[in-house]
Amino acid sequence: MTSDSCRYPDPAVRVLDPHFNALRIASASVECLYQGARWSEGPVWFGDGRYLLWSDIPNNRILRWDEESGQVGVFRKPSNHANGNTRDREGRLVTCEHLTRRVTRTEYDGSITVLADGYDGKPFNSPNDVVVKSDGSIWFTDPTFGIDGFYESEKNDAQLKPCVYRVDGRSGEITMTIDDFTGPNGLAFSPDESVLYVVESGSTPRKIFAFDVLDGGRRLGAPRLVIDAAAGTPDGFYVDIHGNLWCGWGMGDAELDGMRVFTPQGEAIGHIDLPERCANVCFGGRHRNRLFMAASHGLYSLYVNTQGVKGG
Numbered sequence: 001m002t003s004d005s006c007r008y009p010d011p012a013v014r015v016l017d018p019h020f021n022a023l024r025i026a027s028a029s030v031e032c033l034y035q036g037a038r039w040s041e042g043p044v045w046f047g048d049g050r051y052l053l054w055s056d057i058p059n060n061r062i063l064r065w066d067e068e069s070g071q072v073g074v075f076r077k078p079s080n081h082a083n084g085n086t087r088d089r090e091g092r093l094v095t096c097e098h099l100t101r102r103v104t105r106t107e108y109d110g111s112i113t114v115l116a117d118g119y120d121g122k123p124f125n126s127p128n129d130v131v132v133k134s135d136g137s138i139w140f141t142d143p144t145f146g147i148d149g150f151y152e153s154e155k156n157d158a159q160l161k162p163c164v165y166r167v168d169g170r171s172g173e174i175t176m177t178i179d180d181f182t183g184p185n186g187l188a189f190s191p192d193e194s195v196l197y198v199v200e201s202g203s204t205p206r207k208i209f210a211f212d213v214l215d216g217g218r219r220l221g222a223p224r225l226v227i228d229a230a231a232g233t234p235d236g237f238y239v240d241i242h243g244n245l246w247c248g249w250g251m252g253d254a255e256l257d258g259m260r261v262f263t264p265q266g267e268a269i270g271h272i273d274l275p276e277r278c279a280n281v282c283f284g285g286r287h288r289n290r291l292f293m294a295a296s297h298g299l300y301s302l303y304v305n306t307q308g309v310k311g312g
Contacts, residue, residue, distance in 0.1 A: 012273040020270035028303040034072045040294035042085040045284025054294045055082045057152045081153040084129035096127035098146030098153035103127050122159040129186050136169020141184040186236035191309050205229050226266040236280025240306040250277030283308025
């Protein structure tokens with residue numbers, strides 16, 4: 001399946017600022033790769049196998065799209081209502097699970113290792129999005145979205161504040177790094193890992209804050225506002241090698257549905273229109289220059305003139 005537009009350049013790839021022109025490819029258009037999910041999230045690319053995994057949360061499954069054949073199949077079902085996915089620095093799948101309220105790692109033989117399932121003797125809320133730093137530490141957000149009702153998992157009571165956590169890559173020690181956010185959601189490091197960006201999706205309007213990474217990557221500095229989303233609804237996002245933020249966007253006004261691109265300073269420079277709200281994105285393909293967008297019911301892609309940062 002392809003986008004509705006057969007024109008080059010694709011009018012769905014909109015320039016909001018001239019700086020975005022350098023990131024566009026005039027002869028590339030938005031492609032619809034799949035339709036049939038109930039709520040798509042957590043895309044992650046496996047270049048060694050030329051496939052992409054992403055979560056279909058309400059349907060309790062992780063789907064797999066193969067680049068060579070274009071076919072989609074089920075990678076894991078049940079998935080414990082998996083949400084965010086990434087890979088660690090050894091190439092293993094790391095997943096946030098709503099139902100079990102934990103973060104897991106899929107080993108090379110397919111077995112599951114639990115990396116984190118609670119803090120201070122209490123279960124997490126519903127781990128949402130996850131990123132792995134080059135030192136092997138695993139950072140994830142833990143809002144209550146997955147336990148607020150029966151759609152994305154099982155309704156349950158929160159025993160911890162919504163927070164951002166860090167799991168040490170060597171010792172496995174879990175530390176709370178942000179404890180004053182309303183609905184922490186997507187997160188990503190800058191290319192040099194000196195800054196961590198986090199979406200606060202429980203605020204109105206939603207905001208994206210930046211935190212300086214201190215003490216050799218063990219703690220964060222004070223938050224500074226980078227993006228005030230106004231009517232937009234940032235969810236998950238990915239950073240390219242130039243530090244630009246490629247953010248899932250939409251909800252409310254249909255004209256906002258798709259994906260919005262910001263500079264590291266928070267200036268909106270581009271927008272990719274989709275017929276549905278985009279929740280999360282990643283880069284993949286042979287050169288990490290193919291943008292994959294997990295939208296409400298579908299999966300989309302677009303080749304761009306930049307590359308996603310390496311790692312999770």
